[in-house]
Amino acid sequence: MGISIGLVGLGSFGSSFADLFMAHPLTGRVALCDREADRVAAFANKESWKRSGKFKPSDAYATLDDICKADLDALVIITQHWLHAPQCVQAMEAGKHVYCAVPLLSVPDADEILDWCDRAVRTTERTGRHFMYGETTFYRPEAMYCRRRAAEGAFGRFVYSEGEYFHAFDLPTSDLRKVWAHRMGSTIGKEFLARRADYGRRGIRGGPMHYPTHSTGGPISVTGAHAVKVSCRGFGPASRDEYFAVTQDAFSNETALFTMSDGSTMRICEYREIGFRGRETFRIYGTEGSFEDNVWHDKKSATELSVPEMRDKLPAEVEAAFRAARPEHDVYGGHGGSHAYLVHEFVDAIAHDRRPACDVYQGVRYMAAGAVAHKSALRDGEILDVPDWGDGR
Numbered sequence: 265m266g267i268s269i270g271l272v273g274l275g276s277f278g279s280s281f282a283d284l285f286m287a288h289p290l291t292g293r294v295a296l297c298d299r300e301a302d303r304v305a306a307f308a309n310k311e312s313w314k315r316s317g318k319f320k321p322s323d324a325y326a327t328l329d330d331i332c333k334a335d336l337d338a339l340v341i342i343t344q345h346w347l348h349a350p351q352c353v354q355a356m357e358a359g360k361h362v363y364c365a366v367p368l369l370s371v372p373d374a375d376e377i378l379d380w381c382d383r384a385v386r387t388t389e390r391t392g393r394h395f396m397y398g399e400t401t402f403y404r405p406e407a408m409y410c411r412r413r414a415a416e417g418a419f420g421r422f423v424y425s426e427g428e429y430f431h432a433f434d435l436p437t438s439d440l441r442k443v444w445a446h447r448m449g450s451t452i453g454k455e456f457l458a459r460r461a462d463y464g465r466r467g468i469r470g471g472p473m474h475y476p477t478h479s480t481g482g483p484i485s486v487t488g489a490h491a492v493k494v495s496c497r498g499f500g501p502a503s504r505d506e507y508f509a510v511t512q513d514a515f516s517n518e519t520a521l522f523t524m525s526d527g528s529t530m531r532i533c534e535y536r537e538i539g540f541r542g543r544e545t546f547r548i549y550g551t552e553g554s555f556e557d558n559v560w561h562d563k564k565s566a567t568e569l570s571v572p573e574m575r576d577k578l579p580a581e582v583e584a585a586f587r588a589a590r591p592e593h594d595v596y597g598g599h600g601g602s603h604a605y606l607v608h609e610f611v612d613a614i615a616h617d618r619r620p621a622c623d624v625y626q627g628v629r630y631m632a633a634g635a636v637a638h639k640s641a642l643r644d645g646e647i648l649d650v651p652d653w654g655d656g657r
């Protein structure tokens with residue numbers, strides 16, 4: 265019969281997952297939810313959705329409050345970045361398993377982020393619901409390959425890792441000024457503007473490390489270590505572009521050096537003002553083996569790897585269903601082909617009542633590292649302790 269799932273947030277990003285959730289062989293019922301009625305209608309009126317037998321018009325909802333009352337197993341929350349953690353906590357309190365889009369929460373106040381990390385872990389533990397952190401980096405081919413090598417012990421002891429997310433505010437292929445205007449332009453977005461102005465009045469200013477999970481996620485997911493201490497430096501903004509007046513961030517770029525729980529060192533860059541085509545990557549060095557730029561190195565050789573060699577295998581029936589649902593797209597979807605894996609992992613975990621691979625403990629580790637790094641940058645690089653909630657095992 266399959267599990268029942270509700271998709272909350274059908275904007276630019278959430279809409280790229282909807283057909284995959286609907287097509288997965290283990291979903292039996294899919295509900296839709298967005299405050300913008302046209303975003304729900306875009307799927308509700310699709311022929312493939314009408315034919316699927318998985319969607320009925322009474323399963324179209326306008327608010328999270330309403331869909332939380334429905335008898336669904338799980339909610340997939342892909343709303344704006346200041347809403348994820350509170351909405352996931354609300355959904356778990358209502359008895360739903362949750363998929364949380366990244367970041368866990370991004371607001372200007374680092375302590376508020378850390379508080380919501382704590383609440384997300386505690387609510388997951390208390391309610392016994394499954395929480396999946398939808399980190400696209402976790403399912404990039406490089407990360408899948410490195411986790412397999414790490415499980416074999418091929419790196420030896422981890423020595424050093426680095427992760428970076430370069431996304432200039434004026435990147436022609438993904439202009440952050442337009443992304444920001446879009447997210448603030450909806451009904452929910454406009455509601456946030458007053459709250460945002462309040463942070464400004466209180467002198468609380470964030471930075472790019474408040475959206476750190478694409479850069480921290482690679483090293484942390486591969487090494488299994490977590491950040492213990494951090495010193496971070498801020499830069500800029502050098503540009504007088506309106507973007508920085510709107511975000512009110514203290515810095516446009518932040519560079520952090522972490523001591524990790526396994527004794528290794530991790531360097532993370534989150535840059536929004538850089539003359540560089542976008543880049544999201546990580547490199548990991550161990551005493552016996554290392555990985556950089558799709559090449560595995562050991563003391564004797566360097567082996568270049570293709571994307572299919574690095575990827576894990578998806579079950580054949582899942583891959584076939586995804587291909588049939590979106591014949592005009594690459595079957596693995598966007599962000600390094602991570603979308604198909606994210607959808608499969610969440611649906612499969614809920615259907616088999618198991619903890620998703622990228623769980624709440626992973627999510628808070630990616631997030632807390634950045635939040636404390638930003639606090640350090642505000643204090644001129646002071647070395648600060650990074651909290652940890654364990655791995656739940």
Ligand SMILES: NC(=O)c1ccc[n+]([C@@H]2O[C@H](COP(=O)([O-])OP(=O)(O)OC[C@H]3O[C@@H](n4cnc5c(N)ncnc54)[C@H](O)[C@@H]3O)[C@@H](O)[C@H]2O)c1
Nearest residue numbers: 273275276277278298299327328343344345365366400447
């Ligand atoms: N690589 C990645 O992992 C990646 C990439 C892009 C975006 N994202 C994340 O995905 C999230 C969504 O991005 P987007 O561009 O789709 O945003 P968006 O503004 O286009 O869509 C968000 C949608 O959520 C809806 N919504 C919010 N709260 C609601 C509520 N209580 N009830 C009903 N509907 C509600 C809004 O109406 C809106 O349509 C962002 O937080 C972003 O951080 C992650």
